[in-house]
Amino acid sequence: MSTHADSALAHHFESFEQQRTAASLGMWLFLAQELMFFGGLFTCYLIYRSLNSLDFAIASSELDITLGGINTAVLITSSLTMALGVKAAQLAKKNQLIGYLLATILLACCFLVIKYFEYAAKFEHHTVPGQHFEFHVPPDLIEKFELGPERLVQMEKRAEIFFSVYFAMTGLHGLHVLIGIGIAIWLLFPASRGKFNMDYHAPVENFGLYWHFVDLVWIFLFPLLYLLGRNIHA
Amino acid sequence: MSEHGDVHVSPNSTYFGVFFALCVLTVVTAWVAFYDFGPFNDLVALGIAFTKASLVVLFFMHVKYSGRLVKLIVIASLVWLGIMFGLTIIDYVSREAVTPDPAVVPSPYETFEPKSLSGDGDHGGDAAH
Amino acid sequence: MSAHTDTYDPKVNYLNTDWSIKSWLLTLDHKRIAWLYLVSISGFFVLGGIFALLIRLELLTPQGDLLSPDGYNRVFTQHGVLMIFLFLIPSIPAVLGNFLVPLMCGAIDVAFPRLNLASWYIYTIGGILIVIALITGGVDTGWTFYTPLSSTYANSQVMFVALGVFIAGFSSILTGLNFLVTIHTMRAPGLTWGRLPLFLWGTYATSLINVLGTPVVAITIGLVGAERTLGLGIFDPALGGDPVLFQHLFWFYSHPAVYIMILPAFGVISELISAFSRKRVFGYSFIAASSVGIAVLGFIVWAHHLFTTGMSVYAATVFSALTMLIAVPTAVKMINWTTTMYQGAVKWDTPMLYAVGFLGLFLIGGLTGVMLATLGIDIHVHDTYFVVAHFHYVMVGGAIMGFLGGLHFWWPKMTGRLYPESFSKVSAVLIFVGFNATFFPQFILGYMGMPRRYHAYPEEFQVLNIFSTAGASILGVGYLLPLVYFTWSIVAGKKAPENPWGAMGLEWRIPSPPPTENFVKEPVITDAYDYEHEILKEQIEEIARDEAAAVPSTA
Numbered sequence: 064m065s066t067h068a069d070s071a072l073a074h075h076f077e078s079f080e081q082q083r084t085a086a087s088l089g090m091w092l093f094l095a096q097e098l099m100f101f102g103g104l105f106t107c108y109l110i111y112r113s114l115n116s117l118d119f120a121i122a123s124s125e126l127d128i129t130l131g132g133i134n135t136a137v138l139i140t141s142s143l144t145m146a147l148g149v150k151a152a153q154l155a156k157k158n159q160l161i162g163y164l165l166a167t168i169l170l171a172c173c174f175l176v177i178k179y180f181e182y183a184a185k186f187e188h189h190t191v192p193g194q195h196f197e198f199h200v201p202p203d204l205i206e207k208f209e210l211g212p213e214r215l216v217q218m219e220k221r222a223e224i225f226f227s228v229y230f231a232m233t234g235l236h237g238l239h240v241l242i243g244i245g246i247a248i249w250l251l252f253p254a255s256r257g258k259f260n261m262d263y264h265a266p267v268e269n270f271g272l273y274w275h276f277v278d279l280v281w282i283f284l285f286p287l288l289y290l291l292g293r294n295i296h297a
Numbered sequence: 298m299s300e301h302g303d304v305h306v307s308p309n310s311t312y313f314g315v316f317f318a319l320c321v322l323t324v325v326t327a328w329v330a331f332y333d334f335g336p337f338n339d340l341v342a343l344g345i346a347f348t349k350a351s352l353v354v355l356f357f358m359h360v361k362y363s364g365r366l367v368k369l370i371v372i373a374s375l376v377w378l379g380i381m382f383g384l385t386i387i388d389y390v391s392r393e394a395v396t397p398d399p400a401v402v403p404s405p406y407e408t409f410e411p412k413s414l415s416g417d418g419d420h421g422g423d424a425a426h
Numbered sequence: 427m428s429a430h431t432d433t434y435d436p437k438v439n440y441l442n443t444d445w446s447i448k449s450w451l452l453t454l455d456h457k458r459i460a461w462l463y464l465v466s467i468s469g470f471f472v473l474g475g476i477f478a479l480l481i482r483l484e485l486l487t488p489q490g491d492l493l494s495p496d497g498y499n500r501v502f503t504q505h506g507v508l509m510i511f512l513f514l515i516p517s518i519p520a521v522l523g524n525f526l527v528p529l530m531c532g533a534i535d536v537a538f539p540r541l542n543l544a545s546w547y548i549y550t551i552g553g554i555l556i557v558i559a560l561i562t563g564g565v566d567t568g569w570t571f572y573t574p575l576s577s578t579y580a581n582s583q584v585m586f587v588a589l590g591v592f593i594a595g596f597s598s599i600l601t602g603l604n605f606l607v608t609i610h611t612m613r614a615p616g617l618t619w620g621r622l623p624l625f626l627w628g629t630y631a632t633s634l635i636n637v638l639g640t641p642v643v644a645i646t647i648g649l650v651g652a653e654r655t656l657g658l659g660i661f662d663p664a665l666g667g668d669p670v671l672f673q674h675l676f677w678f679y680s681h682p683a684v685y686i687m688i689l690p691a692f693g694v695i696s697e698l699i700s701a702f703s704r705k706r707v708f709g710y711s712f713i714a715a716s717s718v719g720i721a722v723l724g725f726i727v728w729a730h731h732l733f734t735t736g737m738s739v740y741a742a743t744v745f746s747a748l749t750m751l752i753a754v755p756t757a758v759k760m761i762n763w764t765t766t767m768y769q770g771a772v773k774w775d776t777p778m779l780y781a782v783g784f785l786g787l788f789l790i791g792g793l794t795g796v797m798l799a800t801l802g803i804d805i806h807v808h809d810t811y812f813v814v815a816h817f818h819y820v821m822v823g824g825a826i827m828g829f830l831g832g833l834h835f836w837w838p839k840m841t842g843r844l845y846p847e848s849f850s851k852v853s854a855v856l857i858f859v860g861f862n863a864t865f866f867p868q869f870i871l872g873y874m875g876m877p878r879r880y881h882a883y884p885e886e887f888q889v890l891n892i893f894s895t896a897g898a899s900i901l902g903v904g905y906l907l908p909l910v911y912f913t914w915s916i917v918a919g920k921k922a923p924e925n926p927w928g929a930m931g932l933e934w935r936i937p938s939p940p941p942t943e944n945f946v947k948e949p950v951i952t953d954a955y956d957y958e959h960e961i962l963k964e965q966i967e968e969i970a971r972d973e974a975a976a977v978p979s980t981a
Contacts, residue, residue: 073539074534075533075534075535075537075539075612081611081612083304084610084611085537085538085607085610085611085612087363087367088366088367088370088606088607088610088611089537089538089541089603089604089607091367091370091371092370092603092606092607092637093603094370094374095370095373095374095377095637095638096599096603096637096638096640096641097641098374098375098378099374099377099378099381099638099639099641099642100641100642100644100645101645102377102378102381102382102641102642102645103381103641103642103645103646103649103675103678104645104649105378105382106381106382106385106671106674106675107649107660107671107675109382109385109386110385110386110389110668110671111666111667111668113386113389113390114389114666114668115666118666128327128330132323132327135323136320136323139316139319139320139323140316142316142319142353142357143312143313143315143316143357145357146307146312146356146357147309147312150306150307150309150312153304153306154306192656192657192658192659193656193657194657217666220664220665220666221665221666223659223665224659224660224665224666224667227658227659227660227665227667228660230656230658231649231652231658231660235645261304264304271357271358272358275353275354275357275358276358278353278357279350279353279354282346282349282350282353283343283346283350285323285326285346286326286330286342286343286345286346287342287346290326290327290330290342291330291338291339291342293327293330293331294330294331294332294333294338366610373638374638377638377725380725380726381642381678384726384728384729384741384745385671385674385675385678387738387740387741387744388670388674388729388732388737388738388741389738391738391739391740391741392737392738392741394738394740
């Protein structure tokens with residue numbers, strides 16, 4: 064029991080190994096519930112997409128693929144810096160860990176800034192669901208799919224469902240990025256005191272898992288929201 | 298309980314290799330999105346997304362080196378997601394299939410509809426469809 | 427844990443170690459957190475009970491005379507929300523589970539004690555929001571928050587209730603997560619999966635549902651909130667959205683939620699029947715496996731709540747068949763319990779009365795569930811009192827009987843005091859009789875066609891409704907009695923011995939009430955159902971001597 068004097072091992076655990084196993088298991092179960100949390104939104108997407116596939120494709124072609132693509136790259140890079148950060152924590156390399164955490168925070172902020180410009184453009188073009196929602200099908204597509212006036216009205220209305228799903232999914236994802244930034248900043252304090260080593264690095268490792276999960280969600284959001292209508296003009 | 302006791306440390310080359318693969322796949326998925334493969338569009342896009350996701354899960358999240366329990370949680374949560382997707386969609390894909398065409402089989406309820414209400418505007422919109 | 431032996435003082439236990447308010451509100455001890463939950467859920471139960479009483483009083487007469495139609499809608503909504511989200515779902519897992527999971531595992535605490543305390547605070551915040559909605563006017567959507575009623579037409583208090591349910595949901599996710607990790611990583615050496623007490627198996631299965639199901643209802647209710655506040659139109663038919671999708675997502679959690687209520691009760695009943703039959707539980711592995719089986723199967727049946735709401739007939743048939751599958755693992759349990767009692771030395775102490783009451787009531791609740799799973803019958807009795815009676819038989823006759831049985835069983839361990847046996851037996855019988863008198867007439871009413879959720883009804887239904895209201899008043903007295911004698915016993919009850927029932931579980935091998943560190947010496951894991959074990963012999967003989975001495979004085 065002498066190890067209990069060490070503050071990094073909580074009193075109700077027998078060993079570091081038990082504590083590490085518990086922390087990692089708890090985090091994975093938390094991610095399982097996160098997956099189901101996002102899963103509800105993905106189900107909405109799946110159902111509405113399957114009911115209105117053309118409407119979704121046309122509405123999707125309005126999204127900015129360049130910004131979406133850059134954001135994908137930004138998040139993937141932040142995942143890399145985070146993975147390297149976890150390794151630095153394991154090896155007790157204090158300065159490296161701080162550097163990688165700062166890089167991750169910076170990239171996450173970058174993601175949110177780009178997201179802000181995307182959202183701002185939506186407000187400008189009135190493609191935000193609500194009273195002022197307006198959506199116009201591009202003329203070449205009206206011709207291509209031979210949309211009658213009735214279908215056109217229906218489509219311009221149904222686009223709102225697409226944008227509702229878009230804002231719900233990216234909004235929830237953005238909220239997770241924001242929370243991630245908060246946790247990363249909080250981790251900087253113990254990291255700067257050199258608290259992490261091979262025995263005790265669960266907070267960094269678990270935040271890493273969380274961050275990779277946020278990246279994973281975006282890996283699916285990018286093709287599902289941005290890319291599905293890309294070939295509609297072809 | 299010692300099934301994943303020892304901590305795994307990956308070499309940097311693994312992380313950079315995975316990162317490179319993810320970047321390439323992102324470019325590929327954006328590029329092929331401009332081509333029309335007909336019914337295979339989603340299959341291609343989701344296939345690439347799954348490949349990317351697997352890389353992240355296996356190497357960045359260390360699942361490749363984790364114990365059976367963590368692998369089980371990953372698989373179980375995907376199965377549960379599948380249950381939610383699968384059993385919800387069977388309702389939507391089969392609604393039209395087994396609802397009789399009103400033109401061929403007149404609904405028995407129509408005869409009971411009170412005459413006074415028939416011209417009363419639309420109540421539920423297209424909620425019933 | 428050997429370090430604590432030298433400093434152990436048998437007079438100090440987890441209750442009297444520190445009585446300050448701060449030591450309770452900031453406690454990380456799982457046993458004290460169980461008490462925090464017990465106090466809060468009892469409060470919500472009384473509140474929900476008052477609303478039940480109002481419902482029954484209104485239905486005493488065919489006319490709507492006590493409540494306005496709108497007032498009645500608010501009352502039954504509050505009854506449902508309080509009872510389901512704030513009482514039934516946390517009842518057994520958060521109170522008995524928190525107290526027992528570490529004890530049965532032979533651990534000092536749950537894996538994440540801080541998270542455990544945070545869960546209680548989260549739950550309390552959720553509860554407060556729901557009560558705020560109640561005070562400021564109440565909600566009339568029913569506990570199911572169906573769109574577009576909740577998203578477009580209902581008053582804005584619905585946002586408070588939805589937020590409350592959303593927040594309280596995270597409390598049950600975190601509690602479930604905590605228990606899963608505890609059972610996986612904190613078991614004492616020798617406590618293999620094949621030796622795990624059945625209560626832990628029940629809790630394990632429940633926690634699986636908590637972790638995998640609750641987030642779905644959270645996001646669904648979140649979307650309703652987004653629809654009201656931000657104008658996102660996910661379930662809005664005017665935009666091509668589908669309200670039935672809301673129902674799919676809602677019931678994806680809320681049907682398994684029924685198993686969140688009943689699975690821990692199954693676990694409790696398994697312990698009770700074995701302990702009071704003084705016999706090894708029959709078919710241990712079948713009971714354990716069927717708990718997990720129910721948790722999994724519970725996720726593939728949800729759409730039987732949607733048979734009449736416009737879903738496809740084809741899908742309805744599939745769900746009807748899948749729903750009937752649930753009867754298989756449930757029947758396995760029932761058969762194993764009755765077989766455990768067969769040729770056992772059955773003792774009719776209060777917990778056993780609840781357990782046997784549970785068997786009868788849950789049998790009726792379960793079998794009417796199979797009736798309702800049948801597509802044709804369900805379309806006939808959907809949204810009638812038949813359904814109301816069915817789910818009260820399962821939730822009240824099942825879950826609350828299990829909760830009260832478990833509370834009576836472990837009360838001496840939790841408080842170190844015995845409650846008066848005669849009062850508790852009277853209240854167990856009152857609850858059983860009152861319950862049947864309240865809800866059996868509702869089966870008949872429903873089958874005759876009385877719809878649920880109306881404040882008035884045709885006169886021919888009045889006799890049975892009077893019967894039901896009379897039963898409810900007996901039930902109310904039955905529920906008030908434990909509140910009185912439990913409180914009394916804390917102050918003046920007889921001191922409880924270590925093992926008042928002659929039961930075999932690990933928690934009966936430590937003092938009542940337990941010390942803060944749970945186990946004074948390293949726990950020795952024995953088979954939890956080995957009633958032939960020698961360590962029991964002396965304790966059982968002692969109980970028999972006490973009883974023999976007590977008989978002449980009561981006769």
